[in-house]
Amino acid sequence: MQNLTEFSLNATSLKTLSIIIKVCVVIPSFFFFLCCVVVMLHIFASHRQFLDTSRYILFAYMLVSDTLQIVSSVLLFLFVMGKVKFAIVYCMPLLFISTATFHNTPLILATMSLERYVAIFYPLQRPAAWHSNRIWIIILFVWFISCIFPIIEYSIGERDPTVDALSTPVICKPAVNSSPIQILFKAAISVLFFAVVAVIIIFTYVRILLETRKMRQDRVSVNKAMHTVLLHGFQLLLCMLAFTHPITETLILHSSLSAEDVAFFNYFCFMLIPRFLSPLIYGFRDQSLRGYIGKAFLCCSNKVKPHLPL
Numbered sequence: 001m002q003n004l005t006e007f008s009l010n011a012t013s014l015k016t017l018s019i020i021i022k023v024c025v026v027i028p029s030f031f032f033f034l035c036c037v038v039v040m041l042h043i044f045a046s047h048r049q050f051l052d053t054s055r056y057i058l059f060a061y062m063l064v065s066d067t068l069q070i071v072s073s074v075l076l077f078l079f080v081m082g083k084v085k086f087a088i089v090y091c092m093p094l095l096f097i098s099t100a101t102f103h104n105t106p107l108i109l110a111t112m113s114l115e116r117y118v119a120i121f122y123p124l125q126r127p128a129a130w131h132s133n134r135i136w137i138i139i140l141f142v143w144f145i146s147c148i149f150p151i152i153e154y155s156i157g158e159r160d161p162t163v164d165a166l167s168t169p170v171i172c173k174p175a176v177n178s179s180p181i182q183i184l185f186k187a188a189i190s191v192l193f194f195a196v197v198a199v200i201i202i203f204t205y206v207r208i209l210l211e212t213r214k215m216r217q218d219r220v221s222v223n224k225a226m227h228t229v230l231l232h233g234f235q236l237l238l239c240m241l242a243f244t245h246p247i248t249e250t251l252i253l254h255s256s257l258s259a260e261d262v263a264f265f266n267y268f269c270f271m272l273i274p275r276f277l278s279p280l281i282y283g284f285r286d287q288s289l290r291g292y293i294g295k296a297f298l299c300c301s302n303k304v305k306p307h308l309p310l
Contacts, residue, residue, distance in 0.1 A: 022268075025268065026077060030272075039293060040283050040289065044056065054119075055228075057135050059112065061108060063279050063283075066278065072094050075094060085169035088168070095172070100146045100147045105239055107193065112232055113201045115130060116229055120211060156181055202233070205229045238277060239275075
């Protein structure tokens with residue numbers, strides 16, 4: 001009996017230690033990402049030239065969307081780790097924000113690629129919606145598309161008669177109270193989103209590549225646009241890592257890791273890390289932003305000369 005008690009205590013201690021380690025890995029990474037985002041958004045707000053350029057406005061919008069996605073994701077992670085339970089009616093807004101912003105990122109990547117396409121092929125006759133003072137129309141449209149599918153997903157679900165949405169406490173996680181048709185719909189929509197975005201990015205990249213070969217003047221600007229679209233494709237690839245969890249679960253199935261450890265590995269490596277890296281890579285790659293970010297973090301005394309590439 002004493003051996004059983006000691007084994008139970010050791011198992012509980014190891015489980016608690018595992019939770020502490022996971023939280024200590026996620027939270028510092030989250031705050032580092034948040035710090036970088038705050039610095040970049042402060043740069044946007046402090047320098048008018050960024051607010052007068054459509055692609056920087058779209059990038060700022062992507063930063064806000066990814067931040068909302070990561071904040072909601074980390075909150076859900078902490079609730080699951082702490083086994084915090086509350087009614088579904090309070091859980092659904094958090095799940096809705098997480099799902100909508102998850103779909104938002106690939107759509108904004110496609111929009112940024114199209115913006116580069118429009119800037120190259122229609123430099124003097126750019127459609128009004130792509131001007132910096134009208135780009136909010138496209139942003140609202142992207143946000144509408146991102147929100148409509150989670151609403152449909154939650155509407156087609158079958159309600160469990162034993163679960164009261166107003167009073168029954170549950171652990172708030174993406175699979176809470178999900179029916180098979182909801183899971184199938186969510187998978188189909190995710191694949192559709194990423195497929196459409198991949199087609200748009202490939203199309204814009206190929207068209208700009210062909211234009212580069214034809215043009216003799218302003219090759220530098222076209223090459224920069226081509227590299228930017230290629231970067232959007234890499235960002236999309238990072239986002240698609242979220243769908244690799246069934247493969248990793250199969251590969252680690254026969255290992256000594258528990259189901260919780262495998263789920264955390266998938267969450268941190270294929271959900272959080274790509275979301276951390278995607279906007280940071282784009283931000284630090286940009287010549288103008290890199291100069292201002294370096295000044296903000298390193299407190300350089302040298303004067304930064306803004307240079308806005310196409």
